Amino acid sequence: MTAPVRTCVGCGEAAAQAKLARVRVGDGARVVVDVKRSGGRGAWLHRGAGCLERALKRRSFARAFRRGDVTWDADALRGELTVVVGRDVVGRD
Numbered sequence: 001m002t003a004p005v006r007t008c009v010g011c012g013e014a015a016a017q018a019k020l021a022r023v024r025v026g027d028g029a030r031v032v033v034d035v036k037r038s039g040g041r042g043a044w045l046h047r048g049a050g051c052l053e054r055a056l057k058r059r060s061f062a063r064a065f066r067r068g069d070v071t072w073d074a075d076a077l078r079g080e081l082t083v084v085v086g087r088d089v090v091g092r093d
């Protein structure tokens with residue numbers, strides 16, 4: 001069985017979906033970590049903090065979601081990513 005592969009918006013490398021955290025555009029066009037795995041357009045990010053920081057610095061989210069109006073709260077994203085990693089240690093980087 002082949003695991004789904006997604007591309008990390010932080011480093012641009014492909015990885016098994018299980019090793020990535022999903023982010024999506026939430027209320028007010030704000031990027032949030034998709035803790036509940038809800039639908040909609042998503043992007044994927046390695047669970048390590050390094051790729052989140054890279055994505056923030058390179059403004060990768062606007063590109064990943066193909067819209068220029070997205071915003072994000074860097075501290076909130078860091079916190080949300082920690083929640084996801086803490087809940088599911090499998091695939092932790």
Ligand SMILES: [Zn+2]
Binds near residue numbers: 008009010045051
């Ligand atoms: Zn990455």
